Amino acid sequence: MFKKVLIANRGEIAVRVIRACKELGIKTVAVFSEADEHSLYRNIADECYPIGEPPASKSYLNMERILKVAEKAGVDAVHPGYGFLSENVKFADECHKRGIEFIGPPTNAIDVMGSKINAKKAMKTAGVPVLPGREEAIESEEEAIEVADEIGYPVIIKASAGGGGIGMNVVYNKEELVDTIQSTKSIAQSAFGDSTVFIEKYLEKPRHIEIQVVADKFGNVIHLGDRECSIQRRHQKLIEESPSPIMTEELRERMGNAAVKAAKAINYHSVGTVEFLYSKGEFYFLEMNTRVQVEHPITEVVTGVDIVKEQIKIAAGKKLSYKQDEITFRGHAIECRVNAEDAINDFVPAPGKIKYYRSPGGPGVRLDSGVFGGAEIPPYYDSMVAKIITYGLTREEAIERMKRALSEYMVLGIITNIPFHRAVIEEDNFLKGNLSTHYVEDNLCSFRKAMVNYALEAKDREKIFSEKVFHGNKKVIAIAGGLNAYITSLSNKNKDKYDKN
Known part of the structure; x- marks a missing residue:
């Protein structure tokens, strides 16, 4: 097993990978831009190093700078997370040249799937349905x-x-x-x-259904079932669930077998996602994401498989921990991506500083986040605040728990798309499972009023909370703020020794 891993990413996914590494007994190295100097993931990693100015091109996409840190820190492997360099063939090659394991698939698989034309050719040759x-x-x-x-x-x-x-x-x-x-x-x-x-x-109103695959370096490939990802805005997913409301055992077997066939056709190892468009009883290959997906937690919840830990173990040369007949699917999970954006105003990004933060909890609720009260959502990167995942024995129970979790979640100081999520999960077509990739545009009129009402409620809640807490308890807030600053300064001093080594 690896002794030390560098996470070439930031935010929520960096926190997720650090947690997986801790459970595996692996030391972690974080990298951060100037915009992320006070981020959560930096302060929970074992070591951390600055890599440049806020723009991604000068930091998280700066391969040479990241690799120099990797060599300096003496890491065994690099985990790229998702986005940034996660599907960059050159970066994976450069890692290997330096004797550092890239926690991901072989470069030829990234290369094939990075070209939609080559990917479609490979899938058609392998017998995977294509458009x-x-x-x-x-x-x-x-x-x-x-x-x-x-x-x-x-x-x-x-x-x-x-x-x-x-x-x-x-x-x-x-x-x-x-x-x-x-x-x-x-x-x-x-x-x-x-x-x-x-x-x-072009399919007019298809569903977007994807299959999670896991493959080791010994030719073993399994799938972990499906995820419905049809609720999108400008082709960006907003709400995902597992299983799809239309999923049957027969359809899951067909789609799962096609996904496994796709992975084997390109000699894949690591975790990955084969995406399909589904329409009128048939499904067609769309693309393959050769990395861990943002929405992987819902699969973890319904299967009990820790996808990130499995990915790390595969990269370290371990065989799969499971066989296909050992994978079972229990209950239903839903994920809402909470972003710092104004859904009322065409989802315009809304970066800023979080004044107060309270996480949801209770039975069947999981929160994957990289923020806290006082954290900044910078304008340079994806605006994700957190992912709320709820689980229930039925879809109905998962929905009710999501309603509760969204109502409990407090992110004051910035605008989020929580009003959008609250409106969608009570909308009639969503409740009936009548979904397509055009769901938002087709149903916006029916849930827009509810979305506006929830946005107004959020503003009222912030006003009331600010008056009661920030105005009525100025001394307490000042003391708490000072203590927090003191603790942060101590933490940063401890971390600075790594920056200077």
């Missing part, structure tokens, strides 16, 4: 028209190197096609440095 279309780059307008006519409108133009919903445009007729091809190529070149695009059949 109608060609597995080749579109080279001319005439070819684009030919492919679209062949598979039928609507079609979707995708950037081969794309991700996060960038470089994807839907076309409903021939008149739109040529202009959309050119604009998508331009966006792809600007965003990814690769203008390659391809065409697929």
Whole structure:
């Protein structure tokens, strides 16, 4: 097993990986930008080192700086978390060149799945269902028209190197096609440095269902069931649940087998997620995320498998801890991503300082977070505050526990999307499990009033709380604030010795 691991990430996922390492008896090394100097994860790691200015390009995406810290600290391995460098082939290669284990899949697997065209080719060859279309780059307008006519409108133009919903445009007729091809190529070149695009059949209102896979270095591959991720905004997931409301044992077996087949086709090891679009009883390969997913906790809750610890053990050369027939699915889990953003105003980011923080709790509630009272949500990165995960023996119980958890959660001083979550989980189509990737736009009118009411309630709660606590107990708050500052300064002094070594 590794003796020391560097976490090349920040926030909630850095906290999650540090916790897993502690349980495995592994020392941890954190890296932080100037914006994260007082972050929670920095203060719970065994060592910490600064890596630069706030912009990600000068810190969390600065490979050379991170690797120098890794060598200086004498780590055995690097865990990339999600985002940033987690699916960067060059970073994984550089780790290996320095004799440092990259806690993730082999570079050839990252490379194949990093190209949507190559991924689709590999999946089609492996017998995994793919959407109608060609597995080749579109080279001319005439070819684009030919492919679209062949598979039928609507079609979707995708950037081969794309991700996060960038470089994807839907076309409903021939008149739109040529202009959309050119604009998508331009966006792809600007965003990814690769203008390659391809065409697929567009499904009008599919579900987004993904399968968690786990594979070791000895050829053993299993799946941990499904997650429904259809509730999205601009292709970014907001609410996930496991299992999907439409899942049956027969469908899970079919999708699980397809996901395992996908992993084996690229000689995969580590944890990963095979994503599918589901429509009218059929499912089609969408992409594979070659890293741990943001929403992994809901799978952990319903299976009892610690995905992050399993990922670390696999990287250290251990065999899988489970066989497929040992994986059981019990109950239902839901995750709400709480972000610092204003859902009322088109989800605009709302960075700032948290004045007061109170976590939800009670039976069936888990909170994965990297913040605390007084923490800053900086404007430079993803605006995630926390992930609330609730569990119940039934979907109904998980929903009721989520309602309670959201009502208990207090994050004062910044605007969050909690009003959005509270409105959605009581909306009729959500309760019935009538979901698609267009859920938010299709149902916004029906839950917007509730969302506004919950936003007003949050403002009233902050006003009342501020008057009672911050105004009525100034001395107590001052003493508590001073004590907190003193403790933080002591902690930072202890950490500074690592910065200077």
